[in-house]
Amino acid sequence: MTDHAIEQRLPSSLPRPEGELERLEKPWQRPTGWRFLKRVDNTSIGLLYIGTALLFFLLAGILGLMMRTQLAVPDNDLMSASVYNQVFTMHGTVMMFLFAIPIVEAIAVYLLPNMLGARDLPFPRLSAYAYWAYAIGGLAFFCTLFFGLSPDGGWFMYPPLTGKQYSPGLNADFWLLGIGFIEISAIAGAIELIVGILFTRAPGMTLARMPVYAWAMLVVAVMIVFAFPAIIAGTALLEMERAFDWPFFIGERGGDPILWQHLFWFFGHPEVYIIFLPAAGMVSTMIPTIAGTPLVGRKAIIVALVIVCFFSFALWAHHMFTAGLGVMTMSFVSAASMAVAVPTAIQVFGWIATLWRGKVRMTGPALFLGGFMFIFVLGGLTGVMVAVLPFDWQAHDTYFIVAHFHYVLVGGMVFPVFAAMYYWLPLLKGQRLSERVAKWVFWLMFGGFNIAFFPMHITGLLGMPRRVYTYPGEMGWNGLNMVSTVGAFVLAAGVLLFLVDVVRTLRRPEQPVGNPWNASTLEWLPTEAYNARSIPEVRSADPLWDQPNLCEQVEAGQHYLPGTESGQRETLVTSPVAATPRHLLVLPADSWLPFLAAAGTAGFFLLLTVKMHVVAWACGLTAIAATVAWLWDADRPPPISQAKVSDTLVLPVGARGRASHSWWATIIMLVVDATVFASFVFAYIHISMRLEVCPPPSASLPALRWSLFSGALLVLGSGLMLWAVRSLGTRRLPWLALAATGCAIAAFLVDLHGYQLAGLAPRDLAWSAAIAALLSYQGLHVVVLTLAGIYLAARAWSGRLSPASRATLDNTALLWHYTTLQGIVLALAVHGVPLLME
Incomplete structure (x- = not known):
């Protein structure tokens, strides 16, 4: 086909109207000075996210150096046991919760809009909320270290050490409330990523053509949705035990500390892959560019990402081989722990084959990617070792495990992140980091890391336990610990040199970004505050290689949406599989809210x-x-009903029901909600199975009639809400919403009354406390429904509900029906489990 024929197929090949670019630029202008707090575009939020996550990386690294200094020599009194425990706990907590997870979401928030060819992700204000919640909460949490209020029970917070008996102060409470809150922020980011990846890709970017990094982030966001609710439920249970004396984890009163390990590691082991898979996606994006050839085994690598996702949820008991779970359970988890190496190896072999087929340039990114593969593969090999039950029984809770997970996490995530910063930093000001300095940075970090952590394998095999603040000199660990401490400071010197080079580079004058690595993905298109000048039509998995004139065409406005049709921020919504344009989405502007x-x-x-x-x-x-105020402003009719997004294509503006991005976001939120509830049900079943008789002799269940009455009221409320949805535009809608609210409140009060008559005493027995936790969670939903019902009635009375702005009504109805279903399942679980155990 001739160039002229291709040009005729461009979405907007006609000359662009005068002033079109100026109209596009106006709504995307970013507030400056102290008003930057108002910014909500994902590029700005992504940069803030990355900077804050790196700050926590440095702070956690300083705590790590303090630990290594304490352990450099035997019988060291630099820190007391109490201070060391706080430093140790904060090091692990900050690294895992405030650096590792946020940095992978931060890079995604920054890169994905451009990589997908979108103007922005669909919920920029949600991204802003998630960032500020993480930044403010995380910094306040870290500052507890300066007041002696930091948690001291380890980053895993195992009871009974973290219960009120052994940790009576506020230290553990800060961890439980702070980290639970920060995880909610991560879930908000995951919802943004799922909806953004599925619905805002450039036209023609089918799932088969989507970048591997976008695939990795989609898989990871889905994992967050199912994994993180378990830790939210666990922290809620432990905080209720500490605050209300409900004995979920106190064995003497029917509880079980192993329950915490189940909930924590159902989150904790998928979290390892939640950290690794984004790094793997970045590696799969950078290696083809470095090698100058398409990724070998692209489809197999994508399938491997999905398989790792499924395996990761079967492995939580990998961390509990010494907890006495039974031979059958441990054997199954051991086999799964070995099997997960297969899809991981597929990715590694694909990367090696790509490097072998291409011509590699030893740049900064290439060095760090090479270091990543060496360190991560070694960590994977020790992972297979600890998957073998007899070996794990010997190595568990020794420094061998410390070495293993640092090789996996630092090798599997930190080195790819540094490679990514070398690779993508030119997007900021067009300036690359120094290649000469990069070699010093790499060898200091690579050498320092191996000097620090490889000896820990030997130290662990010699019997040094984890989590000790000092040790006697006659144990034979002295020299190895000193070597590890020296290595840690060498690693820190590499990080410090990197930061100096970053500051020096960012102070240089701005220049055109271009495509310095000759990459194939869309983030290297010329961009401004609105990202690309026009949204490109994608025809392959490597668009910048296979469409050589794409940059010029996009910059000339020859693709979709070259201007703004509504005078506001906009992007295209496309179908989730084929990426066919569906409608125009008007995005919210900057806001303080x-x-x-x-x-x-x-x-x-x-x-x-x-x-x-x-x-x-x-x-x-x-x-x-x-x-x-944020929600009141969000759901309003679009300024126009149709938009001409190219010379030949006119699309509707906005959508409703299942075509709406907010409807799908609500569905994902309810999946998170259901997973939290399922974790509470699991806790109830686990505690019930420990009983000889269920219900225990000192407790009883309410009469079944109370649950039936409550369920009937919930169903009636849902029926009224269905009627309200069909009454849109009529005067009865607000009254139906309020009536449904009354039914929800009455249903909960009936349930509560039934349990009071049965003598529910959550302070006496863990079994009763588990029921009280389920009932409390249902009560929380009733409170939310009450607020939602009043809010819905207010919108209806103010005339803000209409066929063009009905997202509030549709999404509230979804929440209502879910709460009804949850109440029914609660009753079935509470009454059904004792029957099944008879």
Whole structure:
């Protein structure tokens, strides 16, 4: 086909109207100065995310150096046991919760809009809220270290050490409330990523053509949705035990500390892959560019990503081989722990084959990718070793395990992240980091890491246990510990040199970004605040290689949406599989509301922890008010009904029901909700199975009639909400919403009354406490429904509900029906488990 024929197929090949570019630029102007707090575009939020995550990396690294200094020589008194435990706990917590998970989401928030060819992801204000909640909450949490209030029970917070008996202060509460809150922020980011990846890809970017990095982030976001609710449920149970004396994990009162390990590691082991898979996606994006050839085994690598996702959820008991779970269970998990190496190896072989087929240039990214493969493969080999039951029984809780997981996590995530920063930093100001300095940085970090952590394998095999703050000199560990400490400081010197080079590079004058690596993915298109000048039509998996004139065409506005049709921020919504244009999405502008909502939420949780109830509730009300104002502004009719997005294509503006991005976001949120509830049900079943008789002799269940009455009221409420949805535009809608609210409240009160008559005493027995936790979770939903019902009625009375702005109604109805289903399942679980155990 001739170039002229291809040109005729461009979506917008006619000359662009005068002033079109100026109209596009106006709504995307970013506030400057102190008003940057208003920014919500994902490029700005992504940069803030990355910077904050790297700050926590440095802070956690400093804590790690303090630990290594303490352990450099035997019988060291640099830190007391209490201080060391706080430093140790904060090091692991900050590295895992405030660096590792946020940095992978941060890079995705920054890269994906451009890589997908979108103007922005669909919920920019949600991204802003997630960032500010993480930043404010994380910094406040870290500052507890300076007041002696940091958690000291290890980053895994095992009871009974973290129960009220052995940790009576507020230290553990800060971990439980702070980390639980920060995980909610990560889930908000995952919802943004799932909907953005599935619905805002450039036209023609089918799932088969989607970048491997986008595939990795889609898989990871789905994993977050199913894994993180378990830790939210676990932290809630442990905090209820500490605050209300409900004995979920106290063995003497029917609880079980192993329950915490199940909930924690159902989150904790998938988290390893949640950290690794984004790094693997980045590697699969960088290696073809470095080698100058398409990725070998691209489809197999994508399939491997999905297989790892499934395997990761079968492996949580990999960390519990010494907990006495039974030979059959441990054998199954051991086999799965070995099998997960197969899809991981597929990816590694694909990367090696790509490098072998191409011509590699030894640049900064290439060095760090080489170091990544060496360190990560070694960590994977020790992972297979600890998957063998007899070996794990010997090595468990020794420094061999410390060495193993640092090889996996640092090799599998930190080195790819540094490669990514060398690779993508030119996107900021067009300036590359120094290649000469990169060699020093790499060898200091690579050498320092191996000097620090490889001896720990030997130290562990010699019997040195984890989590000790000192050791006697006659154990034979002295020299190895000193070597590890020297290596840690060499590694730190490499990180410091890298930071100096970053600051030096960013201070240089801005220049055109271009495509310095000759990459094939869309983030290297010429971009401004609105990203690409026009949204490209993609025809292959390597568009910048296979469409050589794409940059010029996009910059000339010859593809989709070269301007703004509504005068506001916009992007295209495409179908999830074929990426066919469906409608135009008008995006929200910059606002103070996400910042205020996040600051209020963080203040509520943190101040509640230190018993400043009045100020805490003031922050909570601020968060609620900001959220209501945010939602009130969000669901409004689009300014236009149709938009001409190319010379030949006119699309509707906005969508409703299943075509709406907010409808799918609500569905994902409810999946998270259901997974939290399922974790509570699991806790109830686990505690029930420990009983000789269920219900225990000192407890009883309410009469079945109360549950049936409550269920009938819930179903009636859902029926009224269905009627309300069909009554859109009529005067009866708000009254139906309020009536449905009354039914939800009455249903909960009936349930509560039934349990009170049965003498439910959650402080006496863990079994009763598990039922009380389920009932409390249902009560929380009733509170939310009450607020939602009042809010819905207010919108209806104000005339803000219409066929063109009905997302509030549709999404509230989904929440209503879910709460009804949850109430019915609650009753079935509470009454059904004792029957099954007879």
